[in-house]
Amino acid sequence: MSSKCALLTGITGQDGSYLSEWLLSQGYEVHGIVRRVALEDPDHRLSRLREIRSRLHLHAASLESYASIHRVVHEVQPDECYHLAAQSFVSYSFDDEFSTLNTNINGTHYLLSAVKALTPDCRFYFAGSSEMFGVAETVPQNEDTRFHPRSSYGISKVAGFDLTRNYREAYGLYAANGILFNHESPRRGYEFVTRKISSAVARIAAGKSTELRLGNLDAQRDWGHAREYVQAMWMMLQQPTPDDYVIATGECHSVREFVELAFCHAGLDYRKYVTTDRELFRPAEINLLKGDAAKARRVLGWSHQVKFQDLVREMVDEDCRALGV
Numbered sequence: 474m475s476s477k478c479a480l481l482t483g484i485t486g487q488d489g490s491y492l493s494e495w496l497l498s499q500g501y502e503v504h505g506i507v508r509r510v511a512l513e514d515p516d517h518r519l520s521r522l523r524e525i526r527s528r529l530h531l532h533a534a535s536l537e538s539y540a541s542i543h544r545v546v547h548e549v550q551p552d553e554c555y556h557l558a559a560q561s562f563v564s565y566s567f568d569d570e571f572s573t574l575n576t577n578i579n580g581t582h583y584l585l586s587a588v589k590a591l592t593p594d595c596r597f598y599f600a601g602s603s604e605m606f607g608v609a610e611t612v613p614q615n616e617d618t619r620f621h622p623r624s625s626y627g628i629s630k631v632a633g634f635d636l637t638r639n640y641r642e643a644y645g646l647y648a649a650n651g652i653l654f655n656h657e658s659p660r661r662g663y664e665f666v667t668r669k670i671s672s673a674v675a676r677i678a679a680g681k682s683t684e685l686r687l688g689n690l691d692a693q694r695d696w697g698h699a700r701e702y703v704q705a706m707w708m709m710l711q712q713p714t715p716d717d718y719v720i721a722t723g724e725c726h727s728v729r730e731f732v733e734l735a736f737c738h739a740g741l742d743y744r745k746y747v748t749t750d751r752e753l754f755r756p757a758e759i760n761l762l763k764g765d766a767a768k769a770r771r772v773l774g775w776s777h778q779v780k781f782q783d784l785v786r787e788m789v790d791e792d793c794r795a796l797g798v
Contacts, residue, residue, distance in 0.1 A: 475782060476500060476501075476550060477501050477502070477552040477553060478501065478502045478504065478550065478551050478552050478553075478738050479501045479502070479503050479504065479551055479552065479553045479554070479555065480494050480504045480505070480506070480507075480546065480549050480551035480553070480554045480555070481493065481503065481504070481505045481537065481555045481557060481630065482504075482505075482506045482555070482556050482557055482580070482584065483520055483556075483557030483558030483559065483750070484505030484507060484522070484529070484531070484557070484583075485504065485505070485507055485511055485518060485521060485522060485644045486557065486558070486648040486662075487521065487658055487660040487661050487662065487699050488520070488600070488656075488699055488702070488703055488706075489505065489520055489521075489555075489558075490521035490525075490555050490660055490705035491658070491660070491699050491700050491703045492555060492706060492707070493505070493523075493525060493529060493679045494525060495526055495703055495707060496707065499641050500535045501553075502526070502530070503529050503530065504529070504530040504531070504532060504545075504549045504551065505529055505530070505531050506531075506532055506534045506542070506545055506558070507519075507531050507533060507534075508533065508535065508650030508733060509533040511531075512531065512533055512600065515723045516556075516622075517618055519531075519652055520523035521660050530550055530710045532545045532547075532548070532549070536558055536576060536579070536580030536583065536584070537575070537576060537579065537580065537645075538583075539583040539587070541585070541698065542580075542583045542584055542587050543583075543587045543590075543591070545707075546584075546587040546588060546591050547591050547704070548605075549585075550591070550592055550785060551592060551595050552594075552595060552596065553596045553597075553598070553710050554584065554592075554596070554597045554598065555586055555593065555600075555660065555706060556580075556581060556584050556594075556597065556598060556599050556600060556633075556716060557600045558578060558580065558602065559576070559577045559580070559626075559629070559630070559633075560572065560573045560576050560626065560629075566753050568793075570625040573626055573629055574625055574628065574629050574632075574646065577629035577630065577632075577633060578629050578632045578633060579634070580618065580634075581633040581636050581637070582636055582791075584589070584597075585637065585640045585646070585748055586596065586646050587634055587646070588646065589640060589644055593624070593644075593645075593646065594647075595635065595647070596647040596648075596649070596710040596715070597640070597647065597648040597649070597785060598649050598650075598651060598706050599633055599634065599636075599637040599648065599649070599650050599651070599653055599654065599709055600651055600653065600706070601630055601633070601634045601650045601652040601655065601717075602626075602627065602630045602652065602653060602711060603652065603654040603695065603764060604623075604624060604626055604627035604628045604630060604653065604762075605620045605622055605623045605627050605631045605634060605652065606618055606620060606622075606762055607620070607622040607623035607624075607627050608621040608623060609679070609761070609762060612761050612763050613721075613723060613763040613764055613765040614762065614763065614764055615764075615765040615768065616652070616718065616768055617719050618768050618791060620634075620764070630759070634650050634652075634717075635743075637649075637650050637682075638650065638717070642689065646715075647710075647715045648719065649709040649710060649712075649715040649716060649718070650717040650718070651705065651706050651709060651717075651718055651720055652717065652718065652719045652720065653697040653702055653705075653721075654694075654697065654719070654720065654721035654722045654762065654763075654764040655667075655695060655696045655697070655746045655762075656696070656697045656698060656699040656701075656702040656720075657696055657697075657698065657699060657784060657788065658699040658700060658784075658787075658788070658790050659671075659787060659791035659792070660699065661699070661773070661788070666687065666688075666728060666731075666786065667696070667731060667785075668787065668792075669685075669687075670685065670687075670728075670731055670732055670735050671735055671757055671785070671788035671789045671791075671792045672749065672792045672794070673685040673737055673746075674738075674739050674741065674792065674794065675736045675739075675779070675792035675795065675796045675798055676740060676788050677739075677746055678739045678740075678741065678793060678796075679793075679796040679797070679798045683746065684746055684747075684748060685732075685743075685747045685748070685755065686747075686748050686750040687716070687728065687732070687747060687748075687749060687750065687753060688728075688749070688750060688751075688754045689728065689749075689753075689754050690727065690732065690747075690749060691726045691727055691728070691729060692711070692724065692727065692728050693725040693726060693727045693728075693761055693763075694725065694728075694762060695721045695722055695723065695724060695725050695762055695764050696722065696726060696731070696781060696784065697720075697721065697722045697777045697779065698777070698779035698784050698787075700779075701719075701777050701778060701779060701790055702720055705718070705769060705773060705775045708769075708773040708774070708775055709773065712772065712773070716753070716772070717776045718767065718768055718769045718772070718773065719765060719766050719769065720764070720765045720769055720775070721763070721764020721765070721777075722764070722766075722767045722781070723763065723764060723765060723766060724763075724781060725761065725762075725763045726781055728765045731785055732747055734782060734785045735784075735788070735789050737740075738785065738786050738790075739789060739793065740787045761775040
């Protein structure tokens with residue numbers, strides 16, 4: 474078992490909570506950067522970490538402050554650093570492009586700079602996104618596919634990807650990029666369409682709601698389970714040399730398929746409850762995003778195991794259980 478020390482940004486989120494559990498199971502000492510407000514309101518803001526909170530070391534800092542990032546890296550002296558934090562909800566990034574770009578790009582740059590200055594032997598992971606591909610020229614997408622982002626979120630992730638690669642090539646930092654396609658779980662935020670659907674099914678089944686408004690039901694995504702995707706992050710940092718990897722299932726399903734399966738699992742007909750709202754369509758829809766994870770399978774030995782149908786059912790079951798359905 475390891476006695477390594479890991480530092481995570483975004484530890485309170487879906488990926489951060491699963492990755493923390495995985496690292497603890499591998500014997501790591503796990504540190505996380507959180508906003509001060511999270512420490513003041515732990516029941517709400519640290520809810521995903523409830524089961525493991527006592528085993529974590531949390532540090533109040535802001536990705537918008539280089540001084541605070543520098544202080545935490547100096548204190549923790551991590552062996553591995555996982556940069557997961559970002560303003561990650563695409564529609565928000567259309568509403569507030571300035572803060573999305575500032576927070577996501579500067580936060581990545583601050584963290585890379587602090588690691589380079591204070592812990593140059595630390596292995597660094599950057600959480601890229603399939604949104605970087607945007608209008609992809611080819612399907613499926615792999616590590617050689619050209620980026621053409623269609624949102625400020627996607628643009629910020631391309632910048633973070635390039636910063637990470639540049640620190641690897643220019644300064645010799647062990648820095649890896651994970652290009653992760655959509656990954657979901659019962660811990661997904663309520664603003665994301667998958668959790669919006671599963672929670673609405675639970676509310677309708679519990680008699681607390683009668684309608685679900687959605688955008689483009691024909692949009693397709695490559696959906697996997699977050700619990701499996703965080704293990705791929707860790708695998709990337711265990712390799713002899715740093716590199717970039719696409720993590721995906723290689724399967725695409727439409728929002729309509731997700732909806733139909735979720736409602737059916739609760740014994741409901743989605744057509745009675747779901748209405749399409751043009752206001753919820755993206756200003757710039759992306760092309761078909763479907764990942765080719767052949768390199769991850771070959772080099773890391775990683776592959777997804779959870780099937781799409783099982784992911785949907787797990788999310789609905791958890792939301793129904795929370796409402797006593």
